[in-house]
Amino acid sequence: MxxxxxxxxxxxxxxxxxxxxxxxxxxxxxxxxxxxxxxxxxxxxxxxxxxxxxxxxxxxxxxxxxxxxxxxxxxxxxxxxxxxxxxxxxxxxxxxxxxxxxxxxxxxxxxxxxxxxxxxxxxxxxxxxxxxxxxxxxxxxxxxxxxxxxxxxxxxxRPWGDGGERASETKAFVFEAGVDHPCKVHRADDGLLYAGYSRTRTGLIGPQSAQWPVVEAQCLLRHRGLAPGIADGFFGPRTGRAVQRLQKRAHLVVDGIVGEDTWKALRT
The missing domain is CATH 1.10.260.40 (lambda repressor-like DNA-binding domains)
Known part of the structure; x- marks a missing residue:
């Protein structure tokens, strides 16, 4: 900080x-x-x-x-x-x-x-x-x-919590250009997919966002073969295009923004 x-x-x-x-x-x-x-x-x-x-x-x-x-x-x-x-x-x-x-x-x-x-x-x-x-x-x-x-x-x-996560337990995100965070996607006991960076299912992220939920979404997009680029935590144009392809595949509104419905498509 x-x-x-x-x-x-x-x-x-x-x-x-x-x-x-x-x-x-x-x-x-x-x-x-x-x-x-x-x-x-x-x-x-x-x-x-x-x-x-x-x-x-x-x-x-x-x-x-x-x-x-x-x-x-x-x-x-x-x-x-x-x-x-x-x-x-x-x-x-x-x-x-x-x-x-x-x-x-x-x-x-x-x-x-x-x-x-x-x-x-x-x-x-x-x-x-x-x-x-x-x-x-x-x-x-x-x-x-x-x-x-x-x-x-x-x-x-605690409205700033990340979809049920306690903010005090979330490591501060620091964007570093070119850093590709490792993606180890697994299916948890609740039957949903997680990459270990965020457990949100409702958090809103979109263009220019830079935070851990973006890394999570990038890993899940990569897991589904949608090529968002590197998992650097920055929601750039390539990540946006990958989100749009997922939304089109899942018959969702294609707006390039990850919200509750898009998280559901990523995690199920």
Whole structure:
């Protein structure tokens, strides 16, 4: 996992929330800044500024990032919209607010929902500096309670788990170009085929995905003689064409995306 620089203490909290979320998706994808730059069309130095809180990325960059890192574009764009809205009104939130909401509370997990734009008493009037400290503390407390509740619900539900796998038991995926992971496909006691990289049966993967379920799918495609290329964990055009051939053979919707029905065709 990347060793990130500490975000500026004066950073607007909505932008901080977006930045922490982007960092987490990048870490989960295993991509380097150079790889992110190559897949998004934005330079490495630009992503260095965006991910270290020195600039707010444009909407198009966030969309491209979501595709490259297999993130949730709806969630990221919602966070970006809120951050962009507040970015033009930086003095509406007191300077103490970012420190009152540390990263651990601002983002509970990869699928944490953004705080509603109208949450907290800070919306009732403009605040400059610390002229109205009671209002600032109230806003911080409300925001902290909301995000802490989200954190608790995410811990209980664990939506980022891989089709029933515990995320803590899954080795972090790091993409390495040219690495062909060994494929030892076997039929388990439940009667389904597994290659040992993921047990998901519902996880959604598609073009530009880079993760262990992609290795699993590539091995299962290879087992069925569909030639996805090397099992490197990156869902490229060759893997997409192999998925489409499987879908056509199984009389499924031919969209080149592996979802529940395609996993069933791969594992049975």
């Amino acid at each position: 990347s060793r990130w620089k500490q975000l500026p203490a004066s950073m607007e909290p909505r932008q901080r929330q977006l930045t922490v979320q982007l960092r987490r998706f990048k870490d989960r994808s295993g991509l380097t800044l150079r790889a992110v730059a190559a897949r998004t069309g934005y330079s490495r130095s630009s992503w260095d500024r965006y991910l270290n809180g020195r600039a707010l990325p444009p909407r198009q960059a966030v969309e491209a990032f979501a595709r490259a890192c297999d993130g949730d574009p709806v969630r990221l764009l919602a966070l970006h919209e809120v951050a962009a809205e507040r970015g033009g009104d930086a003095d509406a939130v007191p300077e103490m607010l970012p420190d009152a909401l540390p990263d651990a509370l601002l983002v509970a997990g990869p699928d944490a929902a953004p705080e509603p734009a109208d949450a907290g008493p800070a919306r009732t009037g403009r605040v400059r500096g610390l002229r109205r400290p009671g209002l600032a503390v109230g806003a911080a407390v409300v925001a902290a309670v909301v995000v802490a509740a989200l954190a608790l619900s995410l811990v209980l539900v």
